Amino acid sequence: MIIVNLQLKVKPEKREEFIEWFYGLLPDTRNYDGCSELNACSIAGEPNAVDAVSKWESQEKYDAYLAWREEDGTLAILAEYLSEEPIFRFLTVEKQF
Template identity: 75%
Template sequence: MVIVNLQLKVIPDKRQAFLEWFHGLLPDTRNYDGCSEVNACSTAAEPEAVDVISKWKSQEKYDAYLAWREEEGTLAALDEFLTEEPKFRFLTVDQQF
């Protein structure tokens, strides 16, 4: 299993529009082959930050999903909301309790 932490910095005056748009994408993400969980997270201390934490069967499954999102235009649309490039962290689960 791989946990993907997608770290986003949203333009402050576009935050609400971003959240509405982005939350509409999450059901398709969750239903994509290999995804077992997806969460959009925020913190009051850093209101421009949105972290997307998702669990995938493998990084290959996530890579296929990301290629699909790029092909259908989501990644280009995402750029319009961000102040900087997204950051990806891939965490391999070594042990689960």
């Protein structure tokens, strides 16, 4: 199992529009094969930071999902909203307690 932490910095003038668009995508992400959990998070003191933290069955399942988002044009649209390149952090779950 992996946890993916997608860290986004949104252009301040596009934040409200971005949130509506981005949150509209998340049900399809959560329902994608291999995704078992998805959370949209804010960061205290950083109003233009949005993180998506998701749990996936495997890196391969996430890679298939990301390829789908590339093919359907979502990643190109995402780039228009961002003030910085997105950061993808991949955490391998070693042990759950």
